[in-house]
Amino acid sequence: MSEMLEIILDTTGRMFKDYSTQELLESAEQGEWAEELWQVLAESGILHVGIAEELDGAGGDHIDAYNILRLAGKYAVPLPIAETLIAQWLLAEQGVKPSTVPLSISFENEQEFMIDDLGDRFIVNGKAVYVPWARHAKQLLTLGKLNNESVMVLLPLDKAIIEQGANLASEPRDTVIFENFEITALSCFPVNKNEMVNRVYEMGALARSAKMAGAMEQILELTVFYTNERKQFGRPLHRFQAIQHHLSALTGETVASLAALNFAIHENSTKEIALTKMKLSGAAGKIAEISHQVHGAIGVTHEHTLHHYTRRLWSWRDEFGNERYWGSKLADHLMKNNGETLWEFISAGREANLVYGGEK
Amino acid sequence: MINLDLPVVQFTREQEEFRQEVREFLAEEKKKGTFETKCDSWLSGDSPEFSKKLGEKGWIGMTWPKKYGGGERNALDRYILTEELLAAGAPVSAHWFADRQSGPLLLKFGTEEQKEYFLPRIARGDTYFAIGLSEPNSGSDLASLSIRAERTDGGWILNGSKIWSSGAHIAHYMIVLCRTSKLDPNNRHAGLSQFIADLKAPGVTIRPIKFLTGEHHFNEVFFDNVFIPDNRVIGEIGNGWKQGMTELAYERSGPERILSTFPLLEELIRILRENGDYRGMQEAVELLPQLWSMRNMSIGVAKYLDDGVDVNIIAALVKDMGTIFEKNIAEKARLIISRHPSVLSTDIYERFMAQSILHGPGFTLRGGTTEILRGIVAKGVVAG
Numbered sequence: 001m002s003e004m005l006e007i008i009l010d011t012t013g014r015m016f017k018d019y020s021t022q023e024l025l026e027s028a029e030q031g032e033w034a035e036e037l038w039q040v041l042a043e044s045g046i047l048h049v050g051i052a053e054e055l056d057g058a059g060g061d062h063i064d065a066y067n068i069l070r071l072a073g074k075y076a077v078p079l080p081i082a083e084t085l086i087a088q089w090l091l092a093e094q095g096v097k098p099s100t101v102p103l104s105i106s107f108e109n110e111q112e113f114m115i116d117d118l119g120d121r122f123i124v125n126g127k128a129v130y131v132p133w134a135r136h137a138k139q140l141l142t143l144g145k146l147n148n149e150s151v152m153v154l155l156p157l158d159k160a161i162i163e164q165g166a167n168l169a170s171e172p173r174d175t176v177i178f179e180n181f182e183i184t185a186l187s188c189f190p191v192n193k194n195e196m197v198n199r200v201y202e203m204g205a206l207a208r209s210a211k212m213a214g215a216m217e218q219i220l221e222l223t224v225f226y227t228n229e230r231k232q233f234g235r236p237l238h239r240f241q242a243i244q245h246h247l248s249a250l251t252g253e254t255v256a257s258l259a260a261l262n263f264a265i266h267e268n269s270t271k272e273i274a275l276t277k278m279k280l281s282g283a284a285g286k287i288a289e290i291s292h293q294v295h296g297a298i299g300v301t302h303e304h305t306l307h308h309y310t311r312r313l314w315s316w317r318d319e320f321g322n323e324r325y326w327g328s329k330l331a332d333h334l335m336k337n338n339g340e341t342l343w344e345f346i347s348a349g350r351e352a353n354l355v356y357g358g359e360k
Numbered sequence: 361m362i363n364l365d366l367p368v369v370q371f372t373r374e375q376e377e378f379r380q381e382v383r384e385f386l387a388e389e390k391k392k393g394t395f396e397t398k399c400d401s402w403l404s405g406d407s408p409e410f411s412k413k414l415g416e417k418g419w420i421g422m423t424w425p426k427k428y429g430g431g432e433r434n435a436l437d438r439y440i441l442t443e444e445l446l447a448a449g450a451p452v453s454a455h456w457f458a459d460r461q462s463g464p465l466l467l468k469f470g471t472e473e474q475k476e477y478f479l480p481r482i483a484r485g486d487t488y489f490a491i492g493l494s495e496p497n498s499g500s501d502l503a504s505l506s507i508r509a510e511r512t513d514g515g516w517i518l519n520g521s522k523i524w525s526s527g528a529h530i531a532h533y534m535i536v537l538c539r540t541s542k543l544d545p546n547n548r549h550a551g552l553s554q555f556i557a558d559l560k561a562p563g564v565t566i567r568p569i570k571f572l573t574g575e576h577h578f579n580e581v582f583f584d585n586v587f588i589p590d591n592r593v594i595g596e597i598g599n600g601w602k603q604g605m606t607e608l609a610y611e612r613s614g615p616e617r618i619l620s621t622f623p624l625l626e627e628l629i630r631i632l633r634e635n636g637d638y639r640g641m642q643e644a645v646e647l648l649p650q651l652w653s654m655r656n657m658s659i660g661v662a663k664y665l666d667d668g669v670d671v672n673i674i675a676a677l678v679k680d681m682g683t684i685f686e687k688n689i690a691e692k693a694r695l696i697i698s699r700h701p702s703v704l705s706t707d708i709y710e711r712f713m714a715q716s717i718l719h720g721p722g723f724t725l726r727g728g729t730t731e732i733l734r735g736i737v738a739k740g741v742v743a744g
């Protein structure tokens with residue numbers, strides 16, 4: 001970790017901790033938008049990390065960004081930071097300068113908006129489901145079909161029909177519908193659809209892994225603290241061997257998850273991302289289960305903070321591909337590359353990436 | 361060695377017919393829109409109307425003597441009814457504890473007056489009980505409880521609080537385990553007694569505690585100089601611990617320790633069948649040997665309990681293994697058919713999945729935690 005990164009993370013961590021309080025989390029769950037914190041993030045430049053300074057970005061690289069997301073997970077920051085960053089990165093590749101409005105993304109193979117070009121205006125029709133934060137985001141970066149060609153398109157959300165939905169942590173996951181929506185100007189960029197979906201899934205999977213890792217750290221801290229504080233049978237819980245086994249398993253899963261994440265953040269290749277998302281999604285369930293078991297009944301109350309993190313783990317493990325999704329990518333690769341031994345695959349450096357599904 | 365074999369139970373023709381009758385009733389009620397299937401409905405599905413309907417059918421307290429409003433049916437009939445209700449995810453939580461625990465306790469230790477007064481009301485489905493065991497500082501270590509009652513003219517004055525009392529906000533009474541003489545550090549189980557506390561009595565305050573989903577299932581109940589008349593003492597003063605423990609095997613070995621998330625499994629299988637997904641089905645059926653063997657164990661325990669055999673250790677095992685199985689269903693299902701679970705979803709698979717995951721943590725805590733149960737089992741097999 002560079003010294004610069006250390007300083008950024010230190011300040012960001014303190015900022016998240018100060019702002020992302022239990023009250024904020026609860027009001028976000030009731031549907032309120034954390035505008036004040038969003039403004040603070042906008043001013044701090046966090047929303048532009050990973051975008052070159054020539055493009056008015058904040059500089060820094062993706063390593064910085066994913067480490068910031070890990071902190072966002074550690075404090076359960078109820079804002080679409082990951083979605084906004086990913087959208088800005090994709091737009092920056094097209095030469096679009098970043099803004100500070102909240103953005104969302106939706107890239108699914110079975111989903112695209114139909115765009116008709118009528119010369120003086122466009123008509124948009126279509127639907128996207130499970131769109132993160134759509135009700136609060138200003139624009140949606142997604143896939144469309146224009147003149148029979150696949151495009152990446154930035155759609156304004158203020159006129160969209162939004163059907164509210166939520167994940168297990170009550171984070172917005174809405175359905176966005178456009179019905180004969182007319183607009184005079186649209187930003188469209190020709191893309192290869194499959195490639196785009198795979199790329200965004202990789203970015204999303206790494207972002208969710210980073211956030212899960214942060215939540216795991218928080219959960220471990222909460223649990224260790226509780227086993228000191230709570231006494232039964234005249235002793236603190238950590239004195240019971242059964243609890244010691246739980247603490248050990250919790251620490252082990254967290255450390256292994258962080259090792260996976262750190263590696264993937266640095267390598268940033270499909271193989272590492274696939275293995276990381278599988279590892280963390282698998283660990284998420286175990287960590288949620290153990291931490292709740294150790295906390296007893298107090299941990300399943302709304303008043304306690306534990307569930308803000310466990311419910312996020314239960315949600316994020318399934319977003320941008322769960323173990324099964326990424327497992328099938330690995331399986332495809334291993335089925336196809338006949339010459340390669342498993343050991344060659346495991347020990348290969350970054351240039352040896354996954355080959356899958358005939359899409360490349 | 362403890363007895364490891366459980367009896368093999370084969371249901372009679374009459375029992376199978378009874379099962380059909382229950383199924384038809386439930387299908388009919390569901391069609392009428394009386395209820396919507398839910399996971400964990402024995403804790404979170406309260407519907408006084410539905411409880412009354414079951415009462416009218418004679419399906420609450422169905423094993424109790426007729427003179428107290430019961431049906432004098434055997435324990436296996438009750439087992440059949442209970443598992444059908446749970447498999448259908450029917451809203452049974454209002455009367456659940458009264459039927460399972462409080463009624464049988466009164467039947468065993470209650471006075472004639474208590475039996476005559478309470479049992480018919482419970483059996484009609486209009487009087488509900490809450491369980492008053494846990495306290496803020498006494499969870500697993502129940503014997504450390506501190507709520508206490510002082511002797512007064514014609515009864516007792518109760519002071520202290522109970523916590524995690526499921527359904528206390530809709531219950532009429534709570535069976536409170538409390539201290540009636542000073543704690544003896546050498547015999548912590550002595551000096552405890554069981555009272556029937558009227559939850560509408562002066563001095564009782566019920567504070568809701570929100571579950572992690574934001575829903576209201578359990579409560580903290582405060583007793584501030586609450587008068588308990590002598591005729592509301594259960595059994596003997598000072599014998600509360602022993603009396604309470606006799607019910608634990610019933611509490612721990614029932615089908616509700618296996619079937620809390622069954623509606624999710626049923627829906628998973630239905631979708632796989634509909635999709636002709638043979639590979640998914642092969643994975644899903646890996647759950648079935650667990651389900652089947654747990655159910656056989658649970659039925660075996662029910663039979664033994666009916667015959668008066670002591671099965672505390674196997675009952676603890678049923679709860680330990682059964683509740684882990686209940687959690688496992690969602691963990692396996694999410695990889696076989698991957699969708700985004702949500703309590704708001706219009707899709708029942710996604711909804712059942714959300715209910716199963718969010719309620720899951722409670723399964724291995726309520727009614728004795730996994731860690732405590734394993735201690736009981738280990739001690740039991742070592743002692744032989």
Ligand SMILES: Cc1cc2nc3c(=O)[nH]c(=O)nc-3n(C[C@H](O)[C@H](O)[C@H](O)COP(=O)(O)OP(=O)(O)OC[C@H]3O[C@@H](n4cnc5c(N)ncnc54)[C@H](O)[C@@H]3O)c2cc1C
Binds near residue numbers: 298
């Ligand atoms: C959904 C739900 C409904 C409930 N409903 C009721 C109700 O209606 N009435 C009622 O009275 N109670 C109810 N309870 C309370 C339940 O009985 C307690 O949660 C349970 O007894 C554990 O107590 P605790 O939560 O205080 O955890 P603690 O006892 O503090 O335990 C915390 C952790 O430490 C472990 N632990 C404690 N002691 C030991 C030990 N000696 N060795 C190893 N590990 C140990 C536990 O297993 C657990 O993992 C309910 C609980 C839940 C979750």
